[in-house]
Amino acid sequence: MNLNNGISSLARASARRPWVTIGLWLASLAVSIGLIVTLLGSALVTEVEVMDNPESRQADTLITDRLAQPIDPEAESTDDELIIVRSATFTVDSPVYRNAVQNLYRDILGLGEDVIKGANNYFQTGDETLVSADRHSLMIPLLMPENGLDYVDQVYAVGDAFAAANTEFEIFYTGTASFDADTTKLAEETMSKGETIGILVALVVLAVVFGALVAATLPIALGIVAIVAALGLTSLVGQAMDLSFFVTNMVTMMGLAVGIDYSLFIVSRYREERRKGLDKVEAIAVTSRTANKAIFFSGITVVLALVGLLVFPLSIFKSMGIGSILVVVTAIVASMTLLPAIISLLGDRINKVRMPFSARADRKESEAVTGFWAGMVKVVTHKPVISMVIVAGILVAALAPYFDKNTGMSGISGLPDDLRAKAGFMVLVEEFHIGMDAPAIIAVDGDIDAAATQAAIARLLEDIESNSAFSGASVVPYADKDLAIIYAALAGDPQSLDSMNAVTALRNDYIPAAFAGAPASALVTGATAGTLDFNATTDQYTPIIFAFVLALSFVILTVAFRSVVIPATAILMNLLSVGAAYGLLVLVFQQGVGASLFGFIQVEVIESWLPLMLFALLFGLSMDYQVFLLSRIRERYLKTGNTADAVAFGLSSTGKLITGAALIMVAVFGGFALGDMVMFQQMGFGLAVAVLVDATLVRCVLVPATMTLLGKANWYLPKWLNWLPNISLGETDEIPAAAAYHAPHRLPALPGFGPVPSPALVRINDQVIEDRSK
DSSP, rough: OHHHHHHHHHHHHHHHHHHHHHHHHHHHHHHHHHIIIIHHHEEEEOOOBBSSSSSHHHHHHHHHTOOOOOOOOOOOOOEEEEEEEEEESTTTSSSHHHHHHHHHHHHTTTTOOTTEEEEEEEHHOOOOGGGGGSSSSSEEEEEEEETTGHHHHHHHHHHHHHHHHHTOEEEEEEEEEHHHHHHHHHHHHHHHHHHHHHHHHHHHHHHHHSHHHHHHHHHHHHHHHHHHHHHHHHHHHHHOOOTTHHHHHHHHHHHHHHHHHHHHHHHHHHHHHHHHHOOHHHHHHHHHHIIIHHHHHHHHHHHHHHHHHHSSBBBBHHHHHHHHHHHHHHHHHHHHHHHHHHHHHHGGGOOOOOOTTTTTSSSSSOOOSSSSSHHHHHHHHSHHHHHHHHHHHHHHHHGGGGGGGEEEEGGGSSSOOHHHHHHHHHHHHHHHHHOOOOOEEEEEOOOOTTTTHHHHHHOOOOOHHHOOOEEEEEEEGGGGGGGEEEEEEEESSSTTTTHHHHHHHHIIIIIIHTTTTEEEEEEEEEEHHHHHHHHHHHHHHHHHHHHHHHHHHHHHHHHHTTHHHHHHHHHHHHHHHHHHHHHHHIIISSSOOTTTHTTOOOOOOTTHHHHHHHHHHHHHHHHHHHHHHHHHHHHHHHHOOOHHHHHHHHHHHHHHHHHHHHHHHHHHHHHTSSSSSHHHHHHHHHHHHHHHHIIIIIIIIIIHHHHHHHHHGGOOOOGGTTTOOOOOOOOOOOOOOOHHHGGSSSSSETTTTTOOOTTTTTEEEEEEEOOOOO
């Protein structure tokens, strides 16, 4: 199988009919925008669906089945919300306090039933649980529609107006609606900041790399096109299945990263071929046979890595995987069609608006290996063992902290203190000694009236009361349904380590001890239990997904480079990059080393979903660089047969591109890390540091050192694998220089057989060349 003809024909057709190609893309973008406007909103959900059957889901199913009622068409789901009124001057027993709160309560109800479905007022009910111990603070519970985040600003407006008119009182807000609204707004601001920083830095870096502003804008334009097209496809997919709202974040982030990456490589190769003297269309065709083919296979590797996310039985992972795959595919298609069409129209005008520092870029391309990257290779290849040991040691040292990690959900602790909903939560904990309304829920299944079951429940309640992580417990029996539900309220953040440990103790210690011998069993659900089950599922699926991604990547790289050594070393190096990122995440966020320097929030845990997601993303992105670099190395090796020379040439010709692409990715990911939510900080930092490590220590040191040591063994393919299709990655239509050079050294032809190659020559993909690196 040879992809040269297909990819080259596609690029030639696009270049020869640029307006047709661009017109088709404009029509596609118009359709995509229409789909985004009309369908994207309905395709996205905030809920996370678990697709396996952990204990928390079993408990939810048990409760739902036993307590199922006829569906009331008028019934609506609601969000909980709390307004906290605090006064340093008055207590709730003061007439001034009473009058002020009743006025506030009246104004809140005045928002109408579309906004407030229900409310509670201490001065009407006399419920002392709504009053703080010092009687200076009071809660007003509210019920809002399920999409309460869309209306909570109206509640804020009423409360803020009250506080402005009554200076003796403070108003705080917390609850589902306010947290959803505040975190959604914060996430949007973070994404906007990341995109803005990424695009600005990308423009500067591309201008430096290309030395021309027109060429620098093409990668950014292609990245935006890929994002819009992928969001349109996402809108369609979302009609068949619910997608997490995080999918848009992933599409934007990955679209900027790979879109810029791919077009950077293509535009650079096209300009290189033009400097060699090829005409415009032929330069596009050569670029498609080399750069585009490398991008096609690096893209396949990225997609395979992302497919690993689809294996995980959680809707948010599947959503992020689908979004990322769609944007990678659209970026590949755009690079093979739209980019050649635009380049064809621009021609040499691609070099317009020259930068002052770009004079050297005009000199004719030479195949001589010179410059900074050649010097780097010379240093590394002179002492390959020492270079490899030093860098590998650094990466292993960076990985070490990962083994002390705690995984979970940062929850409220991962939000900035000045977030309105978090400030209200802190007052709730301080004044009322309760956390969010997210208790551990224990479903007791069995003969509830039996004496042994009653004794078991009583003992369990005693154990819960003895644990300070719980703030109390209550029992709701349904004896006629063989069910009882115990609500164990958590004293603080339901996602904190204390809460996690308390629910773990509930499952592993309290329930087994209490219900031993009782004619009933108990299952635990709730937000904290759900997180524990998610962590357990992650631990179960991580080795499966790792094995899946690594195996498929090995197969693809083996086919692409017709070597078993190249994929093995590439996978090992990429794992080192990912591992270093894991360790640095723990060092900075969990252990706090340098957290304040970067402006990060130190938390107790690393987000439990992050390591697996980082692996899928980083493994794919790292393979981008590896394929780009190795394709140029192999291309040179097939011409010269000299591994050392091929490594030096490959790195010198791609080093600037890899570094530029890495800086852009670091800027894009780093922009997200500058946000105020710790989940974005961890994700952005992990991606940025891994890309930086990969593009510097791995590609500039480990790759040349390893390939120098291995020599011709790099290209080893067992004879029993010769049946593999010949993809010809790294090959061109040029006559190998090595073949011409070695023609005089061939032995005389034997009758009926033709020339016999010298034993010193080796056969690579049916091209006879000599390896002179050893």
